[in-house]
Structures are given as structure tokens and as C-alpha cells.
Amino acid sequence: MAIDAQEREQETKRVQSVRSRMKERIAELRETVDERRSEVTEIGRSFWDDISVNADNADDIIETAASMAQQEHVLQGQKRSFQVAQDALYKLLRVVDAPYFARIDFKELGEQAREEIYIGLTSFIDPKTDEMLVYDWRAPIAALFYDYPLGPATYRTPEMDVSGELELKRQYIIKYGELQDVFDTGLSIGDEMLQRMLSRSADEKMSSIVTTIQREQNQIIRDDQHKVLVVQGAAGSGKTSVALQRIAYLLYKYRTTLSADNMILFSPNSLFSDYVSRVLPELGEATMQQTTFQDYLTFKLSDLGLQLEDPYDQLEFILTGTTGDPAYEMRMQSIRYKTSEAFLHIMEAYGEQLKTSGLAFVDFAVGSKVLITGAELSERFYGKASILALGERMEQLSEWVLERLDQVQADAEKRFFRKLMREPKYMGAEPELKKMARARAHRAIAPLKERAQKLAFVDVLSLYKSMFASQELLPQISRQLGETLPAAWPALAAYTGEALEQGILRYEDATPLVYLKGLVEGQLRVGTIRYCLVDEAQDYSPFHYAYLRKLFPRARFTLLGDWNQGIFAHANAGDTGAFSSISELMQEAETTTIRLVKSYRSTREITEFASAILPGGEPVEPFARSGPPPRLTQAADEDELHRRIAAAVQARLDGGAGSVAVICKTERETARAHAALKPLLPSLARINKDTLHYEAGVMILPAYLAKGLEFDAVILYNAGAAVYAEARERKLLYTACTRPLHELDIFYLGELSPFLAGS
Incomplete structure (x- = not known):
């Protein structure tokens, strides 16, 4: 609802007043930053001038060290002061052109006057009057804007719940310092505001995600009660936005005890990581640790010399x-079994068995001379019973090896010295020859010490191979556990063993091998991570979930996914219990599941069209934003297909689309289509699994890489029955059709896919 002219004039004046005070503060901060930078530079330049270095005796050395520590303390203090001022300057520069986006008027119970609360990306206090001119969107009282219509309302502070009456909710569109529009609404977020925001291009929409948070999304963002929070979100329901807002909220609320280094986000691919990496700074927070699960596996297995398969391969x-x-069929059995919880139990039991026998130790040798044999290591490890975990015992063995190597190095140094003394060409002072001997001994033994410190004296790969090479090992373990091996286990074991002998590690074997490595080496836990967020969680297997729980024992987990888009072979999408089983896998009773059923990305026509592809899937409710219906076009042959697609791309660009994606089924199809379309579309960029940066424009990519991304317009390359007909391809087609914001064109050769028959 629009406001009258007089109120609009008052709001316009307030915007200018707040911006004026912000500009004054920005000028002050610029001076402070320049002063602090000069001070830091000067202290660094004169660091040694202010220190009297004296090493004549022990007392002088202690005094010199104390002087250096004091000077370093001063320098670090100035650096911190500089950083604080610079951060404050950056935050104000980021919001000065749009200082806030909402206002609520709230009257607390028992109070006569109502309080006007203006809400923005960051808080701002007038430095002259100490008046709070803008509240941070993450402040407790700001939750009223997202959670309540007009009327009775309550917000929670660390000390108590505060109740009262919400008397006004107002939203603003401020761009380039000018108030462009203002609305009053009784809803959580006015439909008029949502319509405007959702009609923007993909890049603009991500930059305004805080202004359109819905009540159910805010519930996820501010949840700090549950240790495992599972979010089933329909395509376009705002899962990615919610994940980033949740990170920013937690960093704000627990800013004295939590930093970005205590959080980690697992993204589906590097392209997606780049896509979201630009958003957190816009929310006022430092970028947290981001990785893909594939990159993590590659890092953990880098020392084994294996060719690791990519999940997209x-x-x-x-x-x-x-x-x-x-x-x-053999590969599908391999994937399903090795990603199952049953195989995790097998791995755990195998780890227990290795406590008493079975570890394969590697000799420590220099050239052909063996210094410590594998048999000695085995005797030392298994020589007496121990109740310690495998990792703790390995650490003890490492310390023993290092002590042995210290002695070996000392003996080698003596031998080298005697040899140098006998060599005429090394005639010189005794201290010089001792220094040479020490250096030579160090060069010989240092690599062995590094191995010992890394616990690289157990052949973990051989242990994993033995699970499939032995005809009795896994059958025996499975009988003890009451588990059942796949019916074709002998063939499956041989299939796995052949690949491992060739140095090939299939993706389904990577996590079990990393898990075994952690069990043996005792490096299975990362205690510094307090929050772990997993996007596209439907693509993670039961084994993955159980492993992450063990890897981050102190962490709270947020798992965001859409089981309608579970396209990997191990995905549980659509199966009964896809959510309930997670609490068991994560071994955590404090688990809750929140469903986001409303889709805000696409128009109603596109959302309803895509939902029909999965008649039995998770429910999806379209937002009331209309647009042209999806267009289906049959081509007689590939030449006509390519001409029509090129024309459709150009039409979307002429219509104002900033990003247009041609989506294919696979990488193989993408490569062929790119070669054919490039002469017709010179600006067409090909996206593959190695693409690191996301840029708007015209692009072509396989459907599985489009997950998590959105585009102004989407062209589906070939939705014919020859391409999308098998059950495993239904969800992939659904994923492709849920990527566009505004327009969807579907081309096909021959018969249309049966999954689109109802369209």
C-alpha cells in the first residue's frame, strides 16, 4: 500500500539526513584509516631503531627479547586499530547509497510511546547523539519485520522475550541515494516488494536477498536450538540465500566467540562457490571457508599417487x-553398496580388527640400507595389548620412530665427520667439518623424519586393497555384524581390485579410503569447526553423512537440499525416510527438518510446468508472478535444431535477458552442441566441471552443473524421448527446467520425452 505525499516527503528527508551523517562519519574514518596506516608503516620502518640489540650475556639476550616483544606488541595493536577503522569504513561505503530497506513501529507492553526501527544491512549510530539510526537486519528486534504481520508480536533477546504491538511495517526501495518507492504492508514481506525483486535479473536478485526474507526462511536463519538442521527446499525456494544469511547471522550473533574460520561450507562445485562468494561480503561478513567434497578428498589422498575420479565423471x-x-550394472552395484551405511559399519569393524592384527608397515630405508624394518614396527605396535585408539597408538609409534631416527642421524653425523677428517680435500677447522657432517646427516635422515611425523609408515592403500583381495575378510566381518554383502560380491571385489591395481580410484571408493586413512592415522577429527553447512545435500550418500559427523564432532550441521533433484545413483530422493534417516546417520537426536515449499525463482507458468515432471515428488508451491509459458519446439534435424536455438538465444538477449543458458543432458552432448552452435553464437561460453568463475552472458553447460544456479532464460537443448526416457533421467530434466527466472524454451528431435507428455 502506497503512502501519502506528506509522509513520503518526510521519508525522503530522513534518507538524505541519514546519508549526510553517514558521509560525515565516512570522512572521519578516512582520516583515521590514513593516520593508522601511517603509524603502522612508521613503526614497521623504525622497528629496529627502537631496539638495542645486545647478546653479550644471558641477561642482555633476555632484555633484548623483551624489548622486541614489547615493540611487536605495539605494532600489532596499531595494526588491529587500523583494521577496525578500515572495516567500519568499508561497511559504511557499502550502504551509504541505500542505508536501510525497512521500518517497523513497535510499542512494547507497558510503554506509552512506540519506537521507530529502521532496518538495513548494517547498523549505524549517530556519533554525535548516540542515536541508533539504523538497526542491523540480524539484530533481535529486526526479526519482527520478517516474522509477524501487524498486531501482537514478540522478539527474543539473550536475556528475555519482549512482547508488544507491531503497529507499522514499511519497505523502501532506495537506489543511488534516492528514495524510489515505499510501501506499507501487513504481511511478512509485501507481495509488491517481492514482485519487484523477483522480476530482476539473476545478479541483481542475489544482491537484494536480505530485503525479501520470508518467515519460514527466517526461522532457518535464526535457528540455534538444533544440532542438525535439515532444509528440504523446492527449486527456487531460496536455499542458497538462506545458507548465506544463516552464516552472516551466526557470525553477527556470536561475534565474540565465533569467526569465519570456525565455519565451513561444502559447495557442489567450484563454479557455484564463485557464484556465492560475492554475497557474504555484501551481507557484511568475511568470506568463510568454502570447499567442494571432491577438493577435500583430493587433498586427503594427494600422497597416495592415485588417479581420483571426479563425481561428475x-x-x-x-x-x-x-x-x-x-x-x-556392476558399476551401479559398486556405487550403491560403497555409499551405504552398511559399508560404513564394515569399515568401522575392519578398523577394530586392525587394532590386533593386519596393519602393513613400510620399511624406513636410505637407498638400499634398511634402518627400521616393517617387522620391527609391527612388533613394536602389536607387541603388547593396548586400550588406546588406533590413531593414538600410531602417534606413540611415530614418537618411537623419531627417537630411533635421531640416534641414527647422530651416528651418521659421527661417521661423516670421521670420513671428512680422512679426506685431504676437506682439510679445514674441526668446527667447519662438524658443520658439514651435521648438514649431510640431516639431508639423509630429514625425509624419513617427515614420513614419521606424517605417519606415512603404514600402507593404507594396501589395507584397502586387502578388503577386496581377501576372499574371507569382508564375508567374515559382515557375518559378525549380521550384514549382507551384495549377491555379486566376488565379482564386485574383483572389479574394485582391478581398478586399484591400475592406480584408479573410483569416486565411490574415495570416501571409504579417506575414512580408513583417518581411522589408522588418527586424523579423523577437526575440532575447530563449529558450524558445517552442506549445500545440495541430496547428493551426499549415507556414508558421506556419517563421515562428516565423525570429521567435525563439535559442529552443528545445516543440510540444505532438494530431494526432487537427487540425480546421483546413491541419492535417496523420493524414498520414504529420506529425512528421518539423517538423524540416525548423524547420530544426533536434536535434529529438525524444515520444508520450504514455495518457489520464488521462476514464474508460476514455469514452476507448474516443471512440477508436472515429478508428480510424486516433494510439493512445490509457485509464487504469484506470471510470465510467458514454456515454449516447446520440435526440429526436423540437428541443423534446424541449431538454427532455432541460436534464434531463440538472440531473441532472449534482445528482450533484455542478462544471462541465457543452453542446458544439455551430459558433458558429451554439451561438447557436440557447443561445436555446432559456436559459429552461430560467437559469444557462447562453454561451462564444464573445471570452470572456476561464473559470469553472466550466453553459456552452454550440462544439466548437472546447472544445479544451484539460475539464469534469466534457459534453452533446453534436446528434450526428445531418445535423451530423457529412463527413470534416472527424470530428475535431471526437472533440474534443468527449474533454472530459469523468466523464460524457458524447450527444443527436441523426434518424439518428446515421456516425462513432458502432460505438458
Whole structure:
């Protein structure tokens, strides 16, 4: 609801007043930053001038060290002061052109006057009057804006709940320092504001995510009661936005005890990481640790010299394979079993067995001379019973090896010295020869010490291979656990062993191998991580979940996904218990699941069209934003297909689309289509799994890389029955059709996919 002219004039004057005070503060901060920078530079330049270095005796050395420590303390203090001023300056520069986006008027119970609360990306206090001109969107009282309509309302502070009456809710559109529009609304977020925000391009929409938070999204953002929070969100429901807002909220609320280094976000791919990395700074927080699960596995296995398969190569195999083909069916069995909770139990039992026997130790040798044999290590490790965990015992063994190597190095130094003394060409002072001997001994033994420190004296890869090479090991363990091995276990074991002998580690074997490595080496826990967020959580297997719980024992987990888009072979999408089983896998009773059913990304026409592809899937409720219906176009042959697609892309660009994506089924199809379309669309960029940066424009990519991304317009390359017909391809087609904000064009050769028959 629009406001009258007089109120609008008052609001316009307030915007200018707040901006004027912000500009004054910015000028003051610029001076402070310049002063602090000069002070830091001067202290650094004169660091040694202010220190009297004296090493004549022990007391002088202690005095010199104390002087250095004092000077370093002064320098670090000035650096911190400089950083605080610089951060404050950056925050104000970021919001000065749009200082706030909302206002609420709240009258606390028992009070006569109502308080006007203006809400923005960051708080701002008038330095002259100490008046709070703008409240941070993460402040407790700001939750009223997101959670309540007009009427009775309550917000929670660390000390108590505060109740009262919410008398006004107002929203602003301020751009380039000018008040462009203002609305009053009785809803959580006015539909008029949402319509405006959602009609923008993809890049603009991500930059305004705080202004359109819905009540159910705010519940997720501010949840600090549950140790495992599972979010089932329909495509376009704001899962990614919610994840980033949750990070920013937690860093704000627990700013004295929590830093970005205590949080980690697992993204689906590097392209997606780049896409979201620009948003956190806009929310006023430092970028947290981001990685993909593949990058983590690569890091943990880098010392084993294996060729690690990429998850997208695994998916490419699945999507291009033929059902019924023996090699294809064997691979599918391998994936399903090794990503299961049953296989995790096997691995745990194997770890217990290794406490008493079975570890394969590697010799420590220099050239052909063996210094410590594997048999000695085995005797030392298994020589007496121990109740300690494998990792703790390995640490003890490492210390023993290092002591042995210290002695070996000392003996080698003596031998080298005697040899140098006998060599005429090394005639010189005794201290010089001792220094040479020490250096030579160090060069010989240092690599062995590094191995010992890294616990690299157990052949973990051989241990994993033995699980499949032995005809009795896993059958025996499975019988003890009451588990059942796959019916084709002998063939599956041989299939795995052959790949490992060739130095190939398939993706389904990577996490079990990392887990075994952690069990043996005792490096299974990262205690510094307090919050772990997993995006596209439907792509993680039961084994992944259980492993993450063990890896981050102190962490609270936020798992965001859409089980309608579970396209990997191990995904539980659509299965009964896809959510309830997570609490068991994570071994955490304090688990809750929140469903986001409303989709804000696409128009109603596109959302309803895509939902029909999965008639039995998770419910999806479209937002009331209309646009042109999806267009289906049949082409007679590939030449006509490419001409029509090129024309459609150009039409979308002419219509104002900033990002247009041509989506194919697989990487193989993407490569062929790119080669054919490039002459017709010179600006067409090909996106693959190695692409690191996301840029708007015209691009072509496989559907599985489009997950988590959105585009102004989408062109589906070929939705014919020859491409999308098998059950495993239904969710991939759904994923592709849920990427556009405004327009969807579907082309096909031959018959249309049966999944689109109802369209």
C-alpha cells in the first residue's frame, strides 16, 4: 500500500539526513584509516631503531627479547586499530547509497510511546547523539519485520522475550541515494516488494536477498536450538540465500566467540562457490571457508599417487551408460553398496580388527640400507595389548620412530665427520667439518623424519586393497555384524581390485579410503569447526553423512537440499525416510527438518510446468508472478535444431535477458552442441566441471552443473524421448527446467520425452 505525499516527503528527508551523517562519519574514518596506516608503516620502518640489540650475556639476550616483544606488541595493536577503522569504513561505503530497506513501529507492553526501527544491512549510530539510526537486519528486534504481520508480536533477546504491538511495517526501495518507492504492508514481506525483486535479473536478485526474507526462511536463519538442521527446499525456494544469511547471522550473533574460520561450507562445485562468494561480503561478513567434497578428498589422498575420479565423471558414466549392460550394472552395484551405511559399519569393524592384527608397515630405508624394518614396527605396535585408539597408538609409534631416527642421524653425523677428517680435500677447522657432517646427516635422515611425523609408515592403500583381495575378510566381518554383502560380491571385489591395481580410484571408493586413512592415522577429527553447512545435500550418500559427523564432532550441521533433484545413483530422493534417516546417520537426536515449499525463482507458468515432471515428488508451491509459458519446439534435424536455438538465444538477449543458458543432458552432448552452435553464437561460453568463475552472458553447460544456479532464460537443448526416457533421467530434466527466472524454451528431435507428455 502506497503512502501519502506528506509522509513520503518526510521519508525522503530522513534518507538524505541519514546519508549526510553517514558521509560525515565516512570522512572521519578516512582520516583515521590514513593516520593508522601511517603509524603502522612508521613503526614497521623504525622497528629496529627502537631496539638495542645486545647478546653479550644471558641477561642482555633476555632484555633484548623483551624489548622486541614489547615493540611487536605495539605494532600489532596499531595494526588491529587500523583494521577496525578500515572495516567500519568499508561497511559504511557499502550502504551509504541505500542505508536501510525497512521500518517497523513497535510499542512494547507497558510503554506509552512506540519506537521507530529502521532496518538495513548494517547498523549505524549517530556519533554525535548516540542515536541508533539504523538497526542491523540480524539484530533481535529486526526479526519482527520478517516474522509477524501487524498486531501482537514478540522478539527474543539473550536475556528475555519482549512482547508488544507491531503497529507499522514499511519497505523502501532506495537506489543511488534516492528514495524510489515505499510501501506499507501487513504481511511478512509485501507481495509488491517481492514482485519487484523477483522480476530482476539473476545478479541483481542475489544482491537484494536480505530485503525479501520470508518467515519460514527466517526461522532457518535464526535457528540455534538444533544440532542438525535439515532444509528440504523446492527449486527456487531460496536455499542458497538462506545458507548465506544463516552464516552472516551466526557470525553477527556470536561475534565474540565465533569467526569465519570456525565455519565451513561444502559447495557442489567450484563454479557455484564463485557464484556465492560475492554475497557474504555484501551481507557484511568475511568470506568463510568454502570447499567442494571432491577438493577435500583430493587433498586427503594427494600422497597416495592415485588417479581420483571426479563425481561428475561418475555421473557422466551413469547418464551415458546402458541399463542391462554388465559393466554398467556392476558399476551401479559398486556405487550403491560403497555409499551405504552398511559399508560404513564394515569399515568401522575392519578398523577394530586392525587394532590386533593386519596393519602393513613400510620399511624406513636410505637407498638400499634398511634402518627400521616393517617387522620391527609391527612388533613394536602389536607387541603388547593396548586400550588406546588406533590413531593414538600410531602417534606413540611415530614418537618411537623419531627417537630411533635421531640416534641414527647422530651416528651418521659421527661417521661423516670421521670420513671428512680422512679426506685431504676437506682439510679445514674441526668446527667447519662438524658443520658439514651435521648438514649431510640431516639431508639423509630429514625425509624419513617427515614420513614419521606424517605417519606415512603404514600402507593404507594396501589395507584397502586387502578388503577386496581377501576372499574371507569382508564375508567374515559382515557375518559378525549380521550384514549382507551384495549377491555379486566376488565379482564386485574383483572389479574394485582391478581398478586399484591400475592406480584408479573410483569416486565411490574415495570416501571409504579417506575414512580408513583417518581411522589408522588418527586424523579423523577437526575440532575447530563449529558450524558445517552442506549445500545440495541430496547428493551426499549415507556414508558421506556419517563421515562428516565423525570429521567435525563439535559442529552443528545445516543440510540444505532438494530431494526432487537427487540425480546421483546413491541419492535417496523420493524414498520414504529420506529425512528421518539423517538423524540416525548423524547420530544426533536434536535434529529438525524444515520444508520450504514455495518457489520464488521462476514464474508460476514455469514452476507448474516443471512440477508436472515429478508428480510424486516433494510439493512445490509457485509464487504469484506470471510470465510467458514454456515454449516447446520440435526440429526436423540437428541443423534446424541449431538454427532455432541460436534464434531463440538472440531473441532472449534482445528482450533484455542478462544471462541465457543452453542446458544439455551430459558433458558429451554439451561438447557436440557447443561445436555446432559456436559459429552461430560467437559469444557462447562453454561451462564444464573445471570452470572456476561464473559470469553472466550466453553459456552452454550440462544439466548437472546447472544445479544451484539460475539464469534469466534457459534453452533446453534436446528434450526428445531418445535423451530423457529412463527413470534416472527424470530428475535431471526437472533440474534443468527449474533454472530459469523468466523464460524457458524447450527444443527436441523426434518424439518428446515421456516425462513432458502432460505438458
